[in-house]
Amino acid sequence: MLLHFTKMHGLGNDFMVVDLVTQRARLRDEQIRALADRHFGIGFDQLLVVEPPLDPDMDFRYRIFNADGSEVENCGNGARCFARFVRDQRLTHKREIRVETRGGPLTLRSEDDGRVSVDMGTPRFAPEALPFIADEESLTHVLDVEGECVTIAVVSVGNPHAVLRVDDVDDAPVAHLGPLIEAHPRFPQRVNVGFMQIVSRQEIRLRVFERGSGETLACGTGACAAVACGIRQGLLDSPVTVHLRGGDLTITWAGGVASLLMTGPAERVFDGRVALS
Numbered sequence: 001m002l003l004h005f006t007k008m009h010g011l012g013n014d015f016m017v018v019d020l021v022t023q024r025a026r027l028r029d030e031q032i033r034a035l036a037d038r039h040f041g042i043g044f045d046q047l048l049v050v051e052p053p054l055d056p057d058m059d060f061r062y063r064i065f066n067a068d069g070s071e072v073e074n075c076g077n078g079a080r081c082f083a084r085f086v087r088d089q090r091l092t093h094k095r096e097i098r099v100e101t102r103g104g105p106l107t108l109r110s111e112d113d114g115r116v117s118v119d120m121g122t123p124r125f126a127p128e129a130l131p132f133i134a135d136e137e138s139l140t141h142v143l144d145v146e147g148e149c150v151t152i153a154v155v156s157v158g159n160p161h162a163v164l165r166v167d168d169v170d171d172a173p174v175a176h177l178g179p180l181i182e183a184h185p186r187f188p189q190r191v192n193v194g195f196m197q198i199v200s201r202q203e204i205r206l207r208v209f210e211r212g213s214g215e216t217l218a219c220g221t222g223a224c225a226a227v228a229c230g231i232r233q234g235l236l237d238s239p240v241t242v243h244l245r246g247g248d249l250t251i252t253w254a255g256g257v258a259s260l261l262m263t264g265p266a267e268r269v270f271d272g273r274v275a276l277s
Ligand SMILES: N[C@H](CCC[C@H](N)C(=O)O)C(=O)O
Pocket: 013, 045, 046, 066, 072, 073, 074, 075, 076, 077, 078, 159, 160, 192, 210, 211, 212, 213, 216, 218, 219, 220, 221, 222
């Protein structure tokens, strides 16, 4: 079968987006991994799948698969591209849609200036929310990484994140510590790893080694996670500008049970068709 898809990106975090509302297809893990390959396939950080909702109160089901084929709970940059895609494809005319994900419901709003605002829900710091193996909830935790003691903060924004502070993201040990923390045994379902440099109380620089995809140019849930941890530790004041390698996001959070709000761009690159074996 020929599968129609659209290649999109949010600040260089790139996606293959597939409409399975008007198309019928089942994608197996090995097919997703093959399509993710940047040399022998299409190449993407995540595959985003649009499906009819299971809950009639929702507009769509939003499924997310990493480059390694693992299905995950949330994808912030992808949510903005999802919102643009369903309107471009005339699957909805609504400006504001509610979508169901494995990590819970999201509200996506397409703004007049072409950007998309996403209500990312309430951050959860309890270790069991990630899951993360720890004796108690704490502002930070010390992780033994091959004999090196690494101080991290942990948070779930639907998907799990560990956030480290670094003096300068440009020489942060992303390639070394990223995979070691991603697969650390205290994270039974692995974890996304953020390296945060605090520039001021309302500005950070951030690099993210993503679970199942490696370092990406930007990570929306990673930006939300870093800001939530920084505000909770009294280091940041909302709203925060997050400088990622692919561009900037604005993250707002009033604390407590308030939602994290993210606003940023969503770009289409090309449409294509791929033969599924
Ligand atoms: N790039 C996505 C994050 C994907 C999360 C995925 N790497 C996971 O395993 O949770 C974002 O913009 O939020």
